[in-house]
Amino acid sequence: MIEKLTGLAAELDALTSVPAAPRGPRCSVGAFLDTADADVAASLSAVLDAASVSATAIAEALSRYGGPMTASTVSRHRRRGNPNGCRCER
Numbered sequence: 001m002i003e004k005l006t007g008l009a010a011e012l013d014a015l016t017s018v019p020a021a022p023r024g025p026r027c028s029v030g031a032f033l034d035t036a037d038a039d040v041a042a043s044l045s046a047v048l049d050a051a052s053v054s055a056t057a058i059a060e061a062l063s064r065y066g067g068p069m070t071a072s073t074v075s076r077h078r079r080r081g082n083p084n085g086c087r088c089e090r
Helices: 002-017 028-035 038-049 055-066 071-078
Strands: none
Touching: 028 038, 028 055, 028 071, 038 055, 038 071, 055 071
């Protein structure tokens, strides 16, 4: 019985080292970054990190070139890594 519980403890400990599987679809901004060429991706990353540029302005520019994008999606991507942000890596 003790060996069985030790095995259970080892298995449960191993579960904590396995990264969680991603849930849901990728963030629209992250998907845009994945498909953009290097220059566009660098420019977008820079503007996303610039607090002086509004999420609305970024969303409008992205919508003109890559399909519909909302300011809330851009804002959520800017908060990536936080509990209220998207799942994209910071």
